[in-house]
Amino acid sequence: AQKITQTQPGMFVQEKEAVTLDCTYDTSDPSYGLFWYKQPSSGEMIFLIYQGSYDQQNATEGRYSLNFQKARKSANLVISASQLGDSAMYFCAMRGAGTSYGKLTFGQGTILTVHP
Amino acid sequence: GAGVSQSPSNKVTEKGKDVELRCDPISGHTALYWYRQSLGQGLEFLIYFQGNSAPDKSGLPSDRFSAERTGGSVSTLTIQRTQQEDSAVYLCASSLTSGLANEQFFGPGTRLTVL
Numbered sequence: 001a002q003k004i005t006q007t008q009p010g011m012f013v014q015e016k017e018a019v020t021l022d023c024t025y026d027t028s029d030p031s032y033g034l035f036w037y038k039q040p041s042s043g044e045m046i047f048l049i050y051q052g053s054y055d056q057q058n059a060t061e062g063r064y065s066l067n068f069q070k071a072r073k074s075a076n077l078v079i080s081a082s083q084l085g086d087s088a089m090y091f092c093a094m095r096g097a098g099t100s101y102g103k104l105t106f107g108q109g110t111i112l113t114v115h116p
Numbered sequence: 117g118a119g120v121s122q123s124p125s126n127k128v129t130e131k132g133k134d135v136e137l138r139c140d141p142i143s144g145h146t147a148l149y150w151y152r153q154s155l156g157q158g159l160e161f162l163i164y165f166q167g168n169s170a171p172d173k174s175g176l177p178s179d180r181f182s183a184e185r186t187g188g189s190v191s192t193l194t195i196q197r198t199q200q201e202d203s204a205v206y207l208c209a210s211s212l213t214s215g216l217a218n219e220q221f222f223g224p225g226t227r228l229t230v231l
Contacts, residue, residue: 031216032216033216033217035219035220037222043205043224043225044222044224044225045207045209045222046222047219047220047221050217050219052216052217091159093159095216097216101171101172101214101216102147102149102164102166102171102172102214103149103161103164103172103174103175104149104151104159104161104220105161106158106159107158108158109158109159
């Protein structure tokens with residue numbers, strides 16, 4: 001079984017500052033992928049960033065980076081230079097290479113609010 | 117290019133009625149996924165298709181739920197004898213293949229309300 005835990009129901013950040021959203025996971029699959037999605041109030045799910053379990057380097061996509069610590073089973077999302085448009089719900093998710101291959105397992109989400 | 121589309125965007129039905137939710141994936145995407153999102157349960161996986169086959173139906177909550185995919189494209193999620201606990205946003209996603217690293221592109225969802 002796979003489990004994703006996001007312990008921060010809500011986070012606040014000042015515009016232009018960096019913010020870290022926490023995510024820990026548990027899986028018995030030796031190979032897996034970790035994803036972050038953004039869900040604005042409009043409801044659409046927007047893919048942000050991916051990290052493979054065997055990737056040697058942390059993933060980066062523009063202002064988004066993933067702080068992957070495999071031994072600690074954590075995959076925190078770092079957003080640099082926050083913008084007002086970053087205010088949204090953020091979901092951490094994972095897929096395993098085992099019996100639950102196809103599906104994404106999601107965490108409960110973190111609501112990020114960016115203040116001007 | 118067009119993204120994943122879902123119809124209807126909103127559906128209000130009475131308890132006990134059947135409903136059909138439709139998903140049009142991105143053209144060329146072989147994998148298709150259904151999830152549902154509700155306040156109490158968060159985002160839950162329902163079923164996944166690779167082509168027209170469903171290797172994983174483990175998330176379907178009861179035998180009132182079924183889904184099919186035809187022509188490797190459009191998928192329909194059917195809920196029979198709807199119950200109030202079926203009220204949720206039903207999200208469809210597709211990916212180029214079912215490869216581990218392939219991101220899933222989500223549609224706008226169908227908001228189902230069972231009265």
